[in-house]
Amino acid sequence: MSGPARRLPTRAGMSSGSDTAFRYLILALASVIVLVFLVSLYLLGKDSWPALQRFGVEFFTQRTWNPVTGIFGAAAMITGTLVTSFAALIISVPLAIASALFVAEYAPRWLADPVGYLIELLAAIPSVVYGLWALFVIAPVLAKWQITFFNPEYPERLALYTKCAGIWAQDQTTLQCFFVPSSGAGRGLALAVIILTVMILPYTASVARDVIRLVPADQREAMYALGATKWEVISRAILPYARAGIMGGVILALGRALGETLAVAMVIGDSQDIIKSIWGNASTMASVIANQFGDAQETLHRSSVITLGFILFFVSVAVNLLARVLIQRLTPQGVK
Amino acid sequence: MGTTATSKSRVTAGLSIARKAQNAVMGSLILLATLLVVAPLILIFVYLIREGLGAINLDFFTKVPAPEGETGGGLLNAIAGSLSMLAMASVFGVLIGLAGGIFLAEYPRHPLMPTIRLVSDVLSGIPAIVMGLVAYGLIVLNFGFSGFAGAVALGFLMIPIVVRTTEEVLKLVPQTVREAGLSLGLPQWLVTLRIVLPAAAGGIITGVMLALARVAGEAAPLLFTAFGNPNVNLDPTKPMSALPLEIYRGATSAYDENQRMAKAGALLLIVLIFVTSLLARRFSRKI
Numbered sequence: 001m002s003g004p005a006r007r008l009p010t011r012a013g014m015s016s017g018s019d020t021a022f023r024y025l026i027l028a029l030a031s032v033i034v035l036v037f038l039v040s041l042y043l044l045g046k047d048s049w050p051a052l053q054r055f056g057v058e059f060f061t062q063r064t065w066n067p068v069t070g071i072f073g074a075a076a077m078i079t080g081t082l083v084t085s086f087a088a089l090i091i092s093v094p095l096a097i098a099s100a101l102f103v104a105e106y107a108p109r110w111l112a113d114p115v116g117y118l119i120e121l122l123a124a125i126p127s128v129v130y131g132l133w134a135l136f137v138i139a140p141v142l143a144k145w146q147i148t149f150f151n152p153e154y155p156e157r158l159a160l161y162t163k164c165a166g167i168w169a170q171d172q173t174t175l176q177c178f179f180v181p182s183s184g185a186g187r188g189l190a191l192a193v194i195i196l197t198v199m200i201l202p203y204t205a206s207v208a209r210d211v212i213r214l215v216p217a218d219q220r221e222a223m224y225a226l227g228a229t230k231w232e233v234i235s236r237a238i239l240p241y242a243r244a245g246i247m248g249g250v251i252l253a254l255g256r257a258l259g260e261t262l263a264v265a266m267v268i269g270d271s272q273d274i275i276k277s278i279w280g281n282a283s284t285m286a287s288v289i290a291n292q293f294g295d296a297q298e299t300l301h302r303s304s305v306i307t308l309g310f311i312l313f314f315v316s317v318a319v320n321l322l323a324r325v326l327i328q329r330l331t332p333q334g335v336k
Numbered sequence: 337m338g339t340t341a342t343s344k345s346r347v348t349a350g351l352s353i354a355r356k357a358q359n360a361v362m363g364s365l366i367l368l369a370t371l372l373v374v375a376p377l378i379l380i381f382v383y384l385i386r387e388g389l390g391a392i393n394l395d396f397f398t399k400v401p402a403p404e405g406e407t408g409g410g411l412l413n414a415i416a417g418s419l420s421m422l423a424m425a426s427v428f429g430v431l432i433g434l435a436g437g438i439f440l441a442e443y444p445r446h447p448l449m450p451t452i453r454l455v456s457d458v459l460s461g462i463p464a465i466v467m468g469l470v471a472y473g474l475i476v477l478n479f480g481f482s483g484f485a486g487a488v489a490l491g492f493l494m495i496p497i498v499v500r501t502t503e504e505v506l507k508l509v510p511q512t513v514r515e516a517g518l519s520l521g522l523p524q525w526l527v528t529l530r531i532v533l534p535a536a537a538g539g540i541i542t543g544v545m546l547a548l549a550r551v552a553g554e555a556a557p558l559l560f561t562a563f564g565n566p567n568v569n570l571d572p573t574k575p576m577s578a579l580p581l582e583i584y585r586g587a588t589s590a591y592d593e594n595q596r597m598a599k600a601g602a603l604l605l606i607v608l609i610f611v612t613s614l615l616a617r618r619f620s621r622k623i
Binding site for chain 2: 034095103234252290309
């Protein structure tokens with residue numbers, strides 16, 4: 001009677017025929033997942049080929065993206081993607097870790113659960129809704145700030161800022177990046193960074209919260225027993241222990257930021273020039289796909305846009321693998 | 337022992353004000369940061385209720401958008417399109433996701449298991465717009481813009497979410513339950529289908545609902561697959577509209593009325609998504 005149970009993981013001897021059939025059916029359906037990946041790789045690679053063949057490495061270094069002359073170089077979009085993603089990451093990581101600490105260490109249970117849930121809901125808001133909100137609510141505020149604080153038409157203000165910033169910037173050209181306002185009424189690089197920051201917060205926050213909760217209680221109690229304050233316990237016992245896992249969450253958020261599309265496409269201003277000012281218009285690889293693919297009739301243009309997608313595909317696979325390695329490295333020692 | 341005692345008393349006596357101050361400052365900063373993190377959610381919700389609630393009436397659910405520049409109309413085309421594409425996407429998104437989850441949980445020693453787990457993980461990180469490009473190359477290039485092409489893109493996005501939650505809940509089903517089934521003389525496949533899956537049904541439904549909530553808000557992969565349609569269309573071979581597509585169109589439109597519709601559509605969409613994920617949470621708690 002106990003025979004089949006013992007052999008559960010391998011083959012159940014009695015009715016191997018139907019079991020084998022079922023296993024193959026499940027395997028076939030599950031293999032579709034691998035097929036989807038391979039088909040994506042093939043289609044993107046095939047459609048990128050004309051552009052890659054024509055421009056080669058220059059596709060990555062060339063600053064011109066001009067559908068009229070048929071010259072396509074993605075340097076501006078690659079820069080735009082990297083700058084917006086890393087800027088958003090730098091702003092969001094401390095906020096995300098702080099909110100994770102609040103939920104895991106500070107808040108009483110009746111408050112921790114709802115706050116944790118609210119942070120998770122942030123991840124559920126669709127990109128297009130973030131874009132709408134940024135466009136109608138934050139952009140006007142930013143436009144007003146630009147006129148009040150950063151307008152180059154007030155020379156005395158510019159002189160004052162230059163003086164204040166004299167320690168790190170001697171000449172005005174370095175500072176100019178802060179004083180060239182966008183033409184798009186608040187739209188541009190800065191707004192894209194702000195909205196990306198909000199959008200990627202929940203990813204880091206939820207991973208950080210989970211790994212902070214995995215830190216063994218002994219670790220905390222030992223430090224409290226020595227008379228440590230709460231912050232000392234957090235900074236010396238909890239955060240160092242959870243570091244690898246938190247890094248995993250950060251890289252996961254980076255992956256989201258790199259591929260985030262519509263919110264950014266709606267607010268970044270869609271300029272194919274290399275970034276000159278934080279208030280200026282820019283573009284990311286994903287925003288160019290969203291804004292141009294529909295109109296890209298000519299083969300080379302279409303192929304160039306798909307190449308941007310191909311790059312994003314590779315980058316997101318790499319980033320994802322890295323995040324998983326980091327998260328997994330923490331888990332085995334953390335659980336026990 | 338003596339040294340520990342002296343150093344401890346020195347620390348608590350000498351540095352306690354500085355340390356208490358640091359502790360208080362960091363605690364307040366953490367509270368402040370948490371408020372900053374949660375603020376956008378509340379601000380977005382309040383904004384959409386203030387701006388969009390007025391436009392949600394019977395017309396909103398029963399009419400298609402008015403021509404540019406005119407007032408009135410609704411988003412019936414988008415609601416119908418979203419529902420039919422989500423239904424189509426679930427058919428194969430859930431089927432393949434479920435099979436993937438069963439495979440990972442029930443055949444953990446199969447040589448292909450690590451590959452399928454890895455690929456499924458990696459798929460979950462690929463940007464939605466890239467999946468749109470894939471669906472474009474796969475379907476649109478051969479058959480033209482269609483609701484079906486949009487559904488394929490959404491289905492691709494659903495698969496990894498369903499795989500992961502299915503695997504996780506199947507692993508929660510105790511091994512003794514499987515053994516009990518086998519000891520009754522049932523073949524393993526019947527044990528999986530009739531005993532293990534029903535035991536995990538709640539969790540699997542949660543996963544499917546989360547996947548639906550996630551893809552229901554995607555507009556990027558629909559831009560050049562489903563394409564959008566100003567009229568109600570239930571024919572999967574023709575272009576279809578979707579709520580996120582109408583929100584995108586309206587938000588970037590110059591006309592007040594279109595913007596108003598976009599805000600109302602956004603309100604409807606996030607309420608639907610929040611309710612779905614709330615229900616999913618309730619479901620998973622009951623298990």
